[in-house]
Amino acid sequence: MQEPQIGNAEPTDVMLPAPTAWPFTLALGLALIFAGMLTNVSISILGAVLYLSGAVGWFREVLPHERHVRVPAEPEAETGTVPAREVMRLPVAQQVQRAWLPLKIYPISAGVKGGLAGGIAMAVLAMLYGVVFFHSLWYPINLIAGSLYDAPAIPTTEALLHFRLGWFVFALAMHITMCLLVGLLYGAMLPMLPTRPIVLGGIIGPLLWTGLLYHVLGYINPLLDQQINWYWFALSQVAFGVVAGLVVVRQNKVWTSENLPLAMRAGIESPGIVDEHEHDGEDTRR
Amino acid sequence: MWDAEPISKPLAVPPVRDAVQPLFDRVHGWITTVDHKRLGILYIVYALFFLVIGGIEASIMRLQLIRPHNDFVSPQVFNRMFTMHGTTMIFFVAMPVMFGFINYAIPLMIGARDMAFPRLNAWGFWMTAFGGIILYFSFLGGSGLYGAGSTPDVGWFAYAPLTSPSFSVGHSTDYWIIGLLISGFGSIATAINILTTIFCLRCPGMTLGKMPLFAWMNMVTAGLVVLALGPLTAAQLMLLIDRYLGGHFFDTQAGGSAIIWMHFFWVFGHPEVYVLVMPAFAFVSEIIPVFSRKAIFGYPIMVGATISIGFISMSVWAHHMFTVGMTSYGNAFFVASTMAIAVPTGIKIFNWLGTMWGGKLIFKTPMLFCVAFLFQFLIAGLTGVMLSVAPFNWQLGGSYFVVAHFHYVIVGGILFALFGAFYYWFPKMSGRMYNEKLGKLHFWVFLIGFHLTFDFMHIPGILGMPRRIYTYEPGRGWDTWNLIITIGVLFQAVGILIFVYNLVSSYFKGKLAGDDPWDAWTLEWSTSSPPPDYNFATIPVVRSRRPLWDLKHPEDPDWKYE
Amino acid sequence: MAATTIAVPQPEMPLSHELRGRVGMWCLIVAESAIFSIFVVAYLYYAGKSISGPTPREVLHVPYFNSICLFSSSFTIVMAEHAIARGKTRLFGIWWLLTIVLGAIFILGTAREWYGLIYRDGLTISSSLFGTTFYSLVGLHAFHVLVGLTGLSIILAFTALGYVKQEHAERIGVFAMYWHFVDAIWVVVLSVVYFITR
Amino acid sequence: MSLNLGPGKLFRTASAWLCIGMTEAAFAQAGAAPGSASIFSPASTPADSIYHLSLFVLAICGAIFLAVFSLLVYSVVKFRRRAGDDGREPPQIYGSNQMELAWTVIPVLIVVVLFLASARVIHAVEDARFPAGTTEVTVVGHQFWWEFQYPQQGFIAANELHVPVSDPQHPTPTHLTLLSADTDHSFWVPRLAGKTDLIPNRTNNMWIDPHETGVYVGQCAQYCGTQHAKMLLRVIVQSRADFERWVVEQRQPAQPPGDSVAKGRQVFETTACVNCHTVAGTNANGKFGPDLTHLMSRETIAAGAALNNRENLRQWVQDPDSFKPGALMPAMQLDEHDLDAVTDYLVTLK
Numbered sequence A: 001m002q003e004p005q006i007g008n009a010e011p012t013d014v015m016l017p018a019p020t021a022w023p024f025t026l027a028l029g030l031a032l033i034f035a036g037m038l039t040n041v042s043i044s045i046l047g048a049v050l051y052l053s054g055a056v057g058w059f060r061e062v063l064p065h066e067r068h069v070r071v072p073a074e075p076e077a078e079t080g081t082v083p084a085r086e087v088m089r090l091p092v093a094q095q096v097q098r099a100w101l102p103l104k105i106y107p108i109s110a111g112v113k114g115g116l117a118g119g120i121a122m123a124v125l126a127m128l129y130g131v132v133f134f135h136s137l138w139y140p141i142n143l144i145a146g147s148l149y150d151a152p153a154i155p156t157t158e159a160l161l162h163f164r165l166g167w168f169v170f171a172l173a174m175h176i177t178m179c180l181l182v183g184l185l186y187g188a189m190l191p192m193l194p195t196r197p198i199v200l201g202g203i204i205g206p207l208l209w210t211g212l213l214y215h216v217l218g219y220i221n222p223l224l225d226q227q228i229n230w231y232w233f234a235l236s237q238v239a240f241g242v243v244a245g246l247v248v249v250r251q252n253k254v255w256t257s258e259n260l261p262l263a264m265r266a267g268i269e270s271p272g273i274v275d276e277h278e279h280d281g282e283d284t285r286r
Numbered sequence B: 001m002w003d004a005e006p007i008s009k010p011l012a013v014p015p016v017r018d019a020v021q022p023l024f025d026r027v028h029g030w031i032t033t034v035d036h037k038r039l040g041i042l043y044i045v046y047a048l049f050f051l052v053i054g055g056i057e058a059s060i061m062r063l064q065l066i067r068p069h070n071d072f073v074s075p076q077v078f079n080r081m082f083t084m085h086g087t088t089m090i091f092f093v094a095m096p097v098m099f100g101f102i103n104y105a106i107p108l109m110i111g112a113r114d115m116a117f118p119r120l121n122a123w124g125f126w127m128t129a130f131g132g133i134i135l136y137f138s139f140l141g142g143s144g145l146y147g148a149g150s151t152p153d154v155g156w157f158a159y160a161p162l163t164s165p166s167f168s169v170g171h172s173t174d175y176w177i178i179g180l181l182i183s184g185f186g187s188i189a190t191a192i193n194i195l196t197t198i199f200c201l202r203c204p205g206m207t208l209g210k211m212p213l214f215a216w217m218n219m220v221t222a223g224l225v226v227l228a229l230g231p232l233t234a235a236q237l238m239l240l241i242d243r244y245l246g247g248h249f250f251d252t253q254a255g256g257s258a259i260i261w262m263h264f265f266w267v268f269g270h271p272e273v274y275v276l277v278m279p280a281f282a283f284v285s286e287i288i289p290v291f292s293r294k295a296i297f298g299y300p301i302m303v304g305a306t307i308s309i310g311f312i313s314m315s316v317w318a319h320h321m322f323t324v325g326m327t328s329y330g331n332a333f334f335v336a337s338t339m340a341i342a343v344p345t346g347i348k349i350f351n352w353l354g355t356m357w358g359g360k361l362i363f364k365t366p367m368l369f370c371v372a373f374l375f376q377f378l379i380a381g382l383t384g385v386m387l388s389v390a391p392f393n394w395q396l397g398g399s400y401f402v403v404a405h406f407h408y409v410i411v412g413g414i415l416f417a418l419f420g421a422f423y424y425w426f427p428k429m430s431g432r433m434y435n436e437k438l439g440k441l442h443f444w445v446f447l448i449g450f451h452l453t454f455d456f457m458h459i460p461g462i463l464g465m466p467r468r469i470y471t472y473e474p475g476r477g478w479d480t481w482n483l484i485i486t487i488g489v490l491f492q493a494v495g496i497l498i499f500v501y502n503l504v505s506s507y508f509k510g511k512l513a514g515d516d517p518w519d520a521w522t523l524e525w526s527t528s529s530p531p532p533d534y535n536f537a538t539i540p541v542v543r544s545r546r547p548l549w550d551l552k553h554p555e556d557p558d559w560k561y562e
Numbered sequence C: 001m002a003a004t005t006i007a008v009p010q011p012e013m014p015l016s017h018e019l020r021g022r023v024g025m026w027c028l029i030v031a032e033s034a035i036f037s038i039f040v041v042a043y044l045y046y047a048g049k050s051i052s053g054p055t056p057r058e059v060l061h062v063p064y065f066n067s068i069c070l071f072s073s074s075f076t077i078v079m080a081e082h083a084i085a086r087g088k089t090r091l092f093g094i095w096w097l098l099t100i101v102l103g104a105i106f107i108l109g110t111a112r113e114w115y116g117l118i119y120r121d122g123l124t125i126s127s128s129l130f131g132t133t134f135y136s137l138v139g140l141h142a143f144h145v146l147v148g149l150t151g152l153s154i155i156l157a158f159t160a161l162g163y164v165k166q167e168h169a170e171r172i173g174v175f176a177m178y179w180h181f182v183d184a185i186w187v188v189v190l191s192v193v194y195f196i197t198r
Numbered sequence D: 001m002s003l004n005l006g007p008g009k010l011f012r013t014a015s016a017w018l019c020i021g022m023t024e025a026a027f028a029q030a031g032a033a034p035g036s037a038s039i040f041s042p043a044s045t046p047a048d049s050i051y052h053l054s055l056f057v058l059a060i061c062g063a064i065f066l067a068v069f070s071l072l073v074y075s076v077v078k079f080r081r082r083a084g085d086d087g088r089e090p091p092q093i094y095g096s097n098q099m100e101l102a103w104t105v106i107p108v109l110i111v112v113v114l115f116l117a118s119a120r121v122i123h124a125v126e127d128a129r130f131p132a133g134t135t136e137v138t139v140v141g142h143q144f145w146w147e148f149q150y151p152q153q154g155f156i157a158a159n160e161l162h163v164p165v166s167d168p169q170h171p172t173p174t175h176l177t178l179l180s181a182d183t184d185h186s187f188w189v190p191r192l193a194g195k196t197d198l199i200p201n202r203t204n205n206m207w208i209d210p211h212e213t214g215v216y217v218g219q220c221a222q223y224c225g226t227q228h229a230k231m232l233l234r235v236i237v238q239s240r241a242d243f244e245r246w247v248v249e250q251r252q253p254a255q256p257p258g259d260s261v262a263k264g265r266q267v268f269e270t271t272a273c274v275n276c277h278t279v280a281g282t283n284a285n286g287k288f289g290p291d292l293t294h295l296m297s298r299e300t301i302a303a304g305a306a307l308n309n310r311e312n313l314r315q316w317v318q319d320p321d322s323f324k325p326g327a328l329m330p331a332m333q334l335d336e337h338d339l340d341a342v343t344d345y346l347v348t349l350k
């Protein structure tokens, strides 16, 4: 295979597949075979004839050699003569023309850690509430499982004090999922907040969230809605927010890897590699 | 500077048109062609023709429903109209037009000279074409023009046992089966072709990660066709066996099941709707960056979202069956999987917004259509999410709310994106510019018509109006809404007339477009308009996702950063 | 289907263009599998739901011999591929013929089985759900075998006439993929029809 | 234990209205019209649970819409290319991990919440248990009419479903077993419950417990053939006493008709009518068409296609297609005389 054909070489003639009516014939034949089922067998017979001749014709079109036509290639006119336009730069990323913003972010693991830590803080507070007021560790856990049950099926408070394996598993899964998701969100969003991420994200955020839940909790978890103590609820939300927020902001930000040149991302760090690219990258088309 | 002629090179002589050839040669040329560009255009013209047919069928329905107790058409004719309208629009408008654009653009975009199997490509098109012709022959077949022949009247999803020989006498259902079967074979062939082309024919340097998003999304489209059309074909074969050989697959009187047809159909039917919408996503992903003058936002994430939509969409089919009495666990599963699709779809919407954000938006007609697409697809997706809430679906399913939902996606989303694509690639395909004024007029008229029709269509659904009824009682609170809906169709029709006029007149006397009227970045704009038979005299070599950007900005190329 | 015979050098398809036959065949196989899986699901769904007629247990006998023939044809076709890849046309022809014979035995076996079912046991496609699903699924597979046999025979004819050469190895390989697929499907059909639901 | 502040509650209600007030107001109004079948004016527990869920879903979707829509409008307005643009290309930004993460996680959270809310209502509606006093009705869908069997009471009615009202405190729901005699149908009375399909070879279930007496309209919601459009449904919710009275009447065989209609009865019994229709106490016991024993206790004929009165009945028997083209009852080709006689007879089937 000759290299020069690709890229800058003078165009030569091009071989293109030759036009042919056989695919058409074959399709028509097949269609008629079926159409005969709707109308009359004679149509099917005609179809079969066309089908066979189409098949043979097509076969001979590609075997033993594919038929081609030679099309003279005209040299392409100059393209890309649009005057090069200057490209604006972002003030934050003067040196990187293709920014993947922000330049530095918390790693995913920060969000995960934050979410888990916050989740533990929240669970501790909620269970404390259960123990202090109901002498039961399981009370708040069972409440979470209430999102599975409709109002008439809601058990009495008594029934909520005892351990139930199914409910426990569900509650645990829900709690972890939600905490992880919100933790991830913190990892992503805290740096976006204008000032004081902990106050905004850790305290105001959860309070607003509690306010929102106050309205819609009945739709999500009627049981919890019925039994809830909003002060404690808000408190544990804030506990989550503060702990998760603190954990997240204590992590080190890392460079967004997408901004680095491919060579570097690929782990090739020998100097000069970028320039080499520049050398053979003059012209992509010819 | 945008409005100035962007190309400074002398424009080539107007391309030699077929007009100089005798008619027979021209027809012969089109029939025997294996060129992906000509086949693409064949697909597109074929689909436009059927769009008008399907639209006229829709107009007939809308006229009938304009007021209660109307008797513009008989129930038999009405039922045939919605069956033919739905079937035509899905199988002979939306699919072919998408295949047309894919066929036309993919080889150009990936720097290839043709599809992987050019002859198979031709076969695929002709199968689709003959499928449509067979289906429409039903107007003439059977009892002839009077009484609308033996046109199928079983709805586009042809639920059993309405299709069984005892409820559907004569050949009407057979026309439906066979028409779709034939075109289905063609679609599978074309999809295989597209996949192979994208896998094997990319130009040097175009790794998977450097393909235009257009290629990615249509790769997933083709993958979905390959996976999803099989089940439809299989189900139709079974139905044929029932009807011709006395089988009992869907024969409820002999123990057959009506439900299993629903499963089989929707295992196809749901992925099918993503087959239709993915190419629309692909258009938008090309047009928005160019008219925002920015690279697409979050390319790798877009790719990931596309693939995950493809996967998830295979597991949500039974959301069309929330009312058939599945167990609560079954219902809950399909609620979850259906809603999961909102996440990757949302990611796409946000990434398009991210692309526009901070750009310099240029509102030429293609961009207008894309912005409208974003707006309407958002709403349509949200009504989809409402429908996916199974209990809510028990109320909304099978009502005009569903009809509104899917026309919002299909017309408001897909058709709008498609019009955008038409205007965007028309200069490439014909070598001439369309008329911008008419384009904008088309946009606004069609926009008004669309919203008149399909915004108000949600309401009768909420007020209890089922779909597929040829008439209704007064006094249900549906009358006014139906009137408005029908009026909107008039605007839509005018819009489409303007569009067709614009295409035709610009084809003959539009300004010459030049190779690259949009100052765009993908390979198809580097060759002449219309491209020569061989696309590229020399096969291009690319180093980034935007090869023409690299060319135009040698001081600041993309490839350094990808 | 690399057109290796064209005089012009082939830089216009510089990537894995030669692979397109295989990739295309893979896609076809995926599409066909989707079709088969629907028929299999229908078979499983309706198993034991027939209102009348003979049950599978009464009338079906596991076609061990047939299956062994079909499975071994996968082996013979591999041998044929090897032969043609090394340019041994004669050897290729022999293995190829063997493949056809094995396939034909399978088809004849199926025909005999069906003959018995129809005339001895009175099981037809319209007699019961079992009949409908059985003949459809097994018939769909048999149809694929027939298509394969036709292809095989045509290639055999060309081999006999001396047209098949080493350069066609790739195309023959692609065709062999189809035959392997037909074999693989039989594993599924066999176990569903003759083992799982019988 | 719950902490329900008075003002809090007020605030809660008020803002709930703000969220959804617009939509709700618009549809509730339409729902007030007589003959309405708005899903937003529920009158029975299943419809009510769905209604509440739907408000929640609407609010969430509305909020998403507002958020995304504002972003779209903002960027269209803010970032459009201005007249005096310097022609430079804007900064090329490739993406942002942080944003991607944010707009993945938030939708996931929303989806989890939506899923939980729907799963609970699915469970509540589908897996409900029924108290002892539940009325059982078997609904059989026919092309294009409804058959209602009351197995507990042992009679069959058609097209108009009578059920007792149910006091929310002491619910006496009605449980419907759904079957089909031919093709798929769907039972949908929006103010009472969501729809459930009637599918041949399959038994489906649903239940309603209407809280107020009255007539609730609905119709077949699954395409079932030519006259799917005129397969209307009326559910007549009666007080317990009225319902019992109606049951007693329905259980009677047809009153032996007076001499004046003997001719009509004779025509009826000697024509094909008897092959398709049942009139209890006569030799008419066809099952293909609706039971006519108490025809005149219904307000409409032919599944709501026309009001039930003498002219319409006569017209119907003469040419069913004039009301319902495509209905499965043939025109019976009776001469004028017989037609009048049969109509006279039908009118006595109280």
Ligand code: HEA
Binding pocket: B272, B273, B274, B276, B277, B319, B320, B321, B322, B338, B339, B341, B342, B343, B345, B346, B347, B349, B377, B378, B380, B381, B382, B383, B384, B385, B387, B388, B389, B393, B396, B397, B398, B402, B405, B406, B409, B410, D064, D068, D106, D107, D108, D110, D111
């Ligand atoms: C062609 C395209 C198309 C597309 C893309 C969709 C997309 C979706 N559709 Fe639609 N649908 C149809 C075409 C389409 N549909 C058709 C033709 C029918 C009827 C067939 C018939 O019966 O004749 C139908 C019917 C239909 C039903 C069955 C109704 C019934 O008959 O009872 C359901 C139910 O779940 C449904 C749901 C959805 C959902 C959840 C999406 C989702 O993909 C939408 C996802 C998009 C968004 C949600 C918006 C953007 C997202 C965000 C901004 C992120 C934040 C959002 C959230 C967290 C919610 N559709």
Ligand code: HEA
Binding pocket: B051, B052, B053, B054, B055, B056, B058, B059, B061, B062, B082, B083, B085, B086, B087, B089, B090, B093, B094, B154, B155, B156, B157, B403, B407, B410, B411, B415, B453, B467, B468, B469, B470, B489, B492, B493, B494, B496, B497
């Ligand atoms: C690609 C898919 C697609 C598209 C584009 C459309 C476009 C339209 N659809 Fe369609 N529709 C479906 C797919 C589609 N539909 C499907 C799948 C169904 C379900 C079928 C079923 O239930 O089985 C359906 C059902 C359906 C119904 C419900 C029928 C029922 O349940 O009873 C209605 C009713 O209003 C309707 C209306 C319309 C209208 C007004 C348009 C308009 O947007 C059309 C606008 C186009 C034109 C008007 C044509 C162009 C005009 C001219 C060239 C000028 C000449 C025109 C005139 C003389 C009027 N459609």
Ligand code: CUA
Binding pocket: D141, D142, D143, D144, D184, D185, D186, D220, D221, D222, D223, D224, D225, D227, D228, D229, D231
């Ligand atoms: Cu019964 Cu529609």
Ligand SMILES: [Cu+2]
Binding pocket: B269, B270, B273, B316, B317, B319, B320
């Ligand atoms: Cu769907």
